[in-house]
Amino acid sequence: MTDVALEPDQSAPGPAGTERGAALYRKVAADLREAITTGAFGEAGRLPAEGALAEQYGVSRGTVRQALAVLRSDGLVTSRRGTRRVVLGNARVQSxxxxxxxxxxxxxxxxxxxxxxxxxxxxxxxxxxxxxxxxxxxxxxxxxxxxxxxxxxxxxxxxxxxxxxxxxxxxxxxxxxxxxxxxxxxxxxxxxxxxxxxxxxxxxxxxxxxxxxxxxxxxxxxxxxxxxxxxxxxxxxxxxxLPGTVAFSVHNSLATSALSRHARDSD
Amino acid sequence: MTDVALEPDQSAPGPAGTERGAALYRKVAADLREAITTGAFGEAGRLPAEGALAEQYGVSRGTVRQALAVLRSDGLVTSRRGTRRVVLGNARVQSxxxxxxxxxxxxxxxxxxxxxxxxxxxxxxxxxxxxxxxxxxxxxxxxxxxxxxxxxxxxxxxxxxxxxxxxxxxxxxxxxxxxxxxxxxxxxxxxxxxxxxxxxxxxxxxxxxxxxxxxxxxxxxxxxxxxxxxxxxxxxxxxxxLPGTVAFSVHNSLATSALSRHARDSD
DNA sequence: GAGTGGTCTAGACCACTCA
DNA sequence: GAGTGGTCTAGACCACTCG
Structure with missing residues (x-):
């Protein structure tokens, strides 16, 4: 995780730092994702408060929340009113x-x-x-x-x-x-x-x-x-x-539920 | 879809209208979900603009966007800059x-x-x-x-x-x-x-x-x-x-990707 | 060029957790 | 009761689509 504010896009219109000309919240999300995978939040895995992150990155709290929502739906962090967010698991590559x-x-x-x-x-x-x-x-x-x-x-x-x-x-x-x-x-x-x-x-x-x-x-x-x-x-x-060649994997949570279970339909 | 603004929670602390003492955006989401399943947006399935919905429900645009994000991640509507949102499919029950x-x-x-x-x-x-x-x-x-x-x-x-x-x-x-x-x-x-x-x-x-x-x-x-x-x-x-008793189902999109495909691991 | 969704800000209040 | 995330507002500007 960087300690400094995120740089704006490099001078040239082309690719910039970690993320190309993406939205601010995506850069924050990418940075936090990396911080999580490198274990920067210690054993307990407690993230800083949203306000602290906002100040750290020099963005508003709303933008931080957008970034955290991305990580939330990827199953990387929890969220619960009243307590800090906690690291759930390591990043799984998926697109x-x-x-x-x-x-x-x-x-x-x-x-x-x-x-x-x-x-x-x-x-x-x-x-x-x-x-x-x-x-x-x-x-x-x-x-x-x-x-x-x-x-x-x-x-x-x-x-x-x-x-x-x-x-x-x-x-x-x-x-x-x-x-x-x-x-x-x-x-x-x-x-x-x-x-x-x-x-x-x-x-x-x-x-x-x-x-x-x-x-x-x-x-x-x-x-x-x-x-x-x-x-x-x-x-x-x-x-x-063929069996044994592939498995499908999904994360879901109370907040974002994407997967569901059905009775098998006829075909 | 109602034409009137959403009522605040009923007087009693117990269950209220469609949704119990939930957040505003959840009520809006529930209402829109129902409107979609009853086909209230016509053949083409084009939703009103966010601003129009905000006025209709008497809430801010941000709240409308929160509601729409729920429907988005459920795979009910599309979203694309520059055009109205479009109904994607009917609601699937899933929790x-x-x-x-x-x-x-x-x-x-x-x-x-x-x-x-x-x-x-x-x-x-x-x-x-x-x-x-x-x-x-x-x-x-x-x-x-x-x-x-x-x-x-x-x-x-x-x-x-x-x-x-x-x-x-x-x-x-x-x-x-x-x-x-x-x-x-x-x-x-x-x-x-x-x-x-x-x-x-x-x-x-x-x-x-x-x-x-x-x-x-x-x-x-x-x-x-x-x-x-x-x-x-x-x-x-x-x-x-047992085969034939169940199927698993998931929606994903460029915006929110939850499912992924893996090579089978050993066990 | 008008309309629309995407992004971002600044501030407010509330509900909940935990020491 | 202090700290924290959840919700909501009002407004701004931008990027994109389409007639």
Whole structure:
């Protein structure tokens, strides 16, 4: 943790210190996050009072609270009226894109991501797909099946359905492009929100063929619907992982509850 | 959505309108949540501007923003600089306690929760348990194994380890108490934060015996460490669900990312 | 260029914790 | 009762979107 006030952005408009031209509260949050991971708050892990931090960083208490809210939702610190905040755990690396993009995730682990295209078709959307992608009856979709690999080893079967606007872009990508997500981002398709559901299913014949497992053997399934900032669905995907290759992890609290438990729906 | 300003708490100190003596922003959030689920914002689902909402509810813009932040993190609305907020999806029921407590979850679905105690022992903590519960070498723990049922049908094996302070309370509970969590809350043990990891494992002999499945058959595993407001671990639990009985669900976004994907760790 | 959400400030009061 | 986080206000300026 710095003892001095945060410097304003460096002279040049480009990248600055720890965080690039970000908001003030993000710089404070980044600095506090580092202080936490380096154990700067001692054994007990009690943070300074908000007022003290405000003075230390030369910002208002509101800004400090914004920074602390970030750490709170990441599960790094507690908060309770009447007492100082306490360090909860060490930082876990996690970012939205890491969850959204197999490629990004693989690289963050130092593994080499791969994608083997199995099929790509344009066809009428079924009822479930129309529901998920909010399409009109009779609308078409692009459906893609890919085998995803880590350093050459099969890990996951990805079945993604795109609405026409997005699918047309994907269909034009060379077959050997590994990250569709990154390509779409460069074409101006923004992924900002996603709903995930995680459960277990038995491998069907296609899963078995692609993953090299037996039919009926268990797979960890993640279904995901992603939308852009306007709320328009841009992707509906169903990923099936071989057991032992992946685990999903989440933090929640009384204050911010994101995860929920459901009875399994029919499909 | 009401057109009038929110009423202050009713005269009596007891429960008031939609929300009990809660903060102003929570009342606004609850009202907006209802407006969203009843489709009050029309087909396009564009919310009024923050300023308009502030005037409508007779509160400051800051309070409106606090309310909207709640809906944002629940995945109900988008937010983007320059444009109105847009309704993302309908409300999903979810609460922290619903995820934490099997009993609470079951009841919210209208099912009858059950718990059949298999074993309860006090024993030295192993290395992993000391790590999770932040205990000293040589410390002891209370370890409980229970079969959880929904309307009589086996659903999940729960293996929970408590530190002594908490375990002593649990050990004194009658064997037929269904919800340990609720009992602990009444004894002043607070659960406020939890880290969850979800993956697939094969049933061991004990799992198979309790759940009535075959050894080696797949189970959906949720591991969870729960802490109190001071950051002290109060529970370390490993729940194994029969496939098809449960799914976990989470919303994340560029703004608030709670879920992450991991390579499976050894255990 | 008008409208909108994002950020930041300064100050106020309250509810709660803990010595 | 002092200290602390939770809530709320009023106002300001900025960055971005879109007609």
């Amino acid at each position: 939205f894109s890491e969850l959204l993009s197999f490629t990004h995730w693989a690289r963050s682990m130092g593994e080499e991501p791969g994608g083997i295209l199995d099929s790509l078709v344009r066809r009428p959307a079924d009822a479930a797909e129309r529901e998920q992608l909010r399409l009109e009856p009779g609308a078409e979709v692009y459906a893609i099946v890919r085998l995803r690999t880590l350093s050459g080893a099969p890990v996951m079967v990805e079945r993604t359905v795109y609405p026409p606007r997005v699918g047309e872009l994907v269909a034009e990508l060379p077959a050997d492009v590994v990250s569709h997500t990154e390509q779409l981002r460069e074409h101006g398709i923004l992924f900002t929100d996603a709903d995930h559901t995680i459960d277990v299913v038995a491998a069907n014949a296609e899963d078995a063929r692609l993953l090299g497992c037996r039919r009926g053997s268990p797979l960890l399934r993640e279904r995901r619907r992603t939308t852009d900032p306007t709320g328009t669905p841009v992707e509906w995907s169903q990923d099936r992982y | 922290f306690s619903e995820l934490l407590s099997f009993t609470h979850w079951a009841r919210s679905m209208g099912e009858e929760p059950g718990g059949i105690l298999d074993s309860l022992v006090r024993r030295p903590a192993d290395a992993a348990e000391r790590e999770q519960l932040r205990l000293e070498p040589g410390a002891e723990v209370y370890a409980i194994v229970r079969l959880r049922t929904l309307s009589g049908a086996p659903v999940m094996v729960e293996r929970t380890v408590y530190p002594p302070r908490v375990g002593e309370l649990v050990a004194e509970l009658p064997a037929d108490v269904v919800s340990h969590t609720e009992q602990l809350r009444e004894h002043g043990i607070l659960f406020t934060d939890a880290d969850h990891t979800i993956d697939v494992v094969a049933a061991n002999a004990e799992d198979a015996r309790l759940l009535g499945c075959r050894r080696g058959s797949p189970l959906l595993r949720e591991r969870r460490r729960t802490t109190d407001p001071t950051g002290t671990p109060v529970e370390w639990s490993q729940d194994r669900y």
